[in-house]
């Protein structure tokens with residue numbers, strides 16, 4: 212078995228998503244250790260722009276597996292094509308980003324290749340002839356180091372964890388993909404309001420909890436997020452307020468919500484239950500605002516203000532606005 | 539071989555896969571072997587996402603007015619408790635594929651579960667999106683590939699018409715609408731439904747429902763745990779002050795120490 216590494220690119224609207232470029236970068240590090248070649252694979256239709264991006268992403272070779280039937284993603288159809296390409300290139304590893312698409316697609320590929328998969332990987336290595344990887348378990352309360360006992364090694368990599376690289380222009384080849392009889396197909400993608408930053412991609416997350424007392428008081432949270440300027444901050448929420456119907460499910464941070472790791476996280480009127488901490492404890496800087504000095508959130512916060520959110524947050528919003536204007 | 543499609547007029551036989559996991563408030567400690575969590579004092583519960591899968595199965599059966607709901611788990615004998623709870627909520631049958639060790643490796647778990655599912659009538663498999671112990675987030679699409687079923691993952695809204703599912707799921711910054719033919723595997727996200735609790739009548743009825751136990755033949759793991767560790771503790775932070783007066787001190791800390799402004 213050769214040591215070639217297949218990296219499956221996520222192409223949306225003709226463009227390669229950044230986490231895919233991060234996965235190619237991680238693959239080049241592995242290839243440097245075991246002498247393999249990195250093959251970036253794009254599947255679908257109208258792949259020229261995506262292939263041009265992939266060609267300079269550090270990959271040694273780019274393959275476009277073209278199929279009009281797969282212009283829109285199909286879990287079963289795409290999986291067949293990826294598994295087929297992994298076999299055709301004798302790949303010892305198949306990687307993709309741990310995104311909604313990666314989580315849907317790569318386990319199917321692993322099953323077709325009758326092998327293991329390690330998900331949400333934060334570190335990956337090749338040593339003594341075997342692939343190893345590190346992944347969080349229990350929502351990040353612990354980590355496991357695993358060794359692949361079956362081949363190929365299949366893994367989804369956590370976004371925002373590996374830095375993309377650039378490389379010399381790699382050759383691009385095209386093959387006709389056999390989509391087969393499709394069981395599931397994406398019909399439509401309903402974009403969120405364009406001024407909204409996805410929670411997991413936001414540089415700043417401003418999260419509110421039950422301490423805000425009423426759903427309409429989330430205006431304070433939204434205003435603070437807006438003070439950072441357009442496209443910077445996203446609103447998050449504790450489960451207590453999501454379950455109460457104050458905020459949508461998509462905003463929940465925690466063990467049964469989203470895990471976020473932004474450079475800056477505000478927890479406002481959030482007590483800091485262990486399930487909430489699981490979703491934000493790897494944020495680089497955590498700020499807590501809570502009127503209870505004993506609230507557990509202060510144990511993980513870098514900076515805390517003990518006080519009433521209704522007084523502190525408007526003052527903070529104004530100060531952030533001025534700080535941003537002064538830049 | 540192409541699996542047969544579900545005819546809209548037919549009842550649906552539904553399998554719900556559930557896992558018994560440490561409660562979400564467990565403070566994880568590492569066991570002496572350095573490769574697993576210390577089970578001392580750990581309480582267990584039904585994986586939170588699997589509650590949505592059970593509820594969805596019951597709602598589909600109620601809507602079609604026919605069919606069956608079978609819950610299955612690969613886990614320890616103690617998982618009887620979670621299976622009885624599922625029966626009390628309204629499932630018809632439960633099957634416990636017994637294994638003593640903590641189930642981490644999805645390849646082996648899927649192998650055992652798919653082999654079992656192939657032995658029963660089934661046009662729909664419902665799962666949670668993720669088991670909150672191993673956080674693998676991969677068993678449902680694996681099962682789909684092994685069974686030759688269609689699959690939609692992390693579903694927040696689900697409709698069935700003419701034997702075809704229309705599912706909605708959140709992706710990064712957007713919502714995706716996916717159609718999926720039956721037979722299918724659907725993994726359930728929070729928000730899909732509001733799970734019911736068992737009532738007294740259900741608890742009594744559950745005592746008479748079948749709960750079969752079968753020893754599972756677990757293959758060697760494809761992903762072997764070499765070590766388990768705790769993340770580094772966060773360095774202690776500090777309270778910068780009280781009330782709105784503390785805002786300038788916070789801004790200064792964010793600018794000069796954290797360098798995030």
Ligand SMILES: Cc1cc2nc3c(=O)[nH]c(=O)nc-3n(C[C@H](O)[C@H](O)[C@H](O)COP(=O)(O)OP(=O)(O)OC[C@H]3O[C@@H](n4cnc5c(N)ncnc54)[C@H](O)[C@@H]3O)c2cc1C
Nearest residue numbers: 420421422449450451465466467468480481482487502520
């Ligand atoms: C299986 C399971 C999964 C869970 N998953 C999650 C999850 O993913 N995410 C999550 O968040 N939770 C989760 N939880 C719930 C978690 O245990 C807590 O119940 C929840 O996080 C509490 O939300 P909260 O902090 O908003 O509310 P509370 O705990 O009620 O805290 C409110 C805080 O606001 C403060 N406060 C009150 N008034 C003011 C004021 N005027 N100004 C400033 N501060 C004020 C109070 O001092 C208090 O600390 C889960 C629970 C279970 C059982």
Ligand SMILES: Nc1ncnc2c1ncn2[C@@H]1O[C@H](COP(=O)(O)O)[C@@H](O)[C@H]1O
Nearest residue numbers: 555556612665666668669674675676677
């Ligand atoms: N040991 C198991 N037995 C039965 N079902 C399981 C088991 N492990 C996972 N599942 C199902 O698969 C879903 C996703 O789990 P996972 O891929 O392990 O994160 C869970 O929510 C369950 O529905």
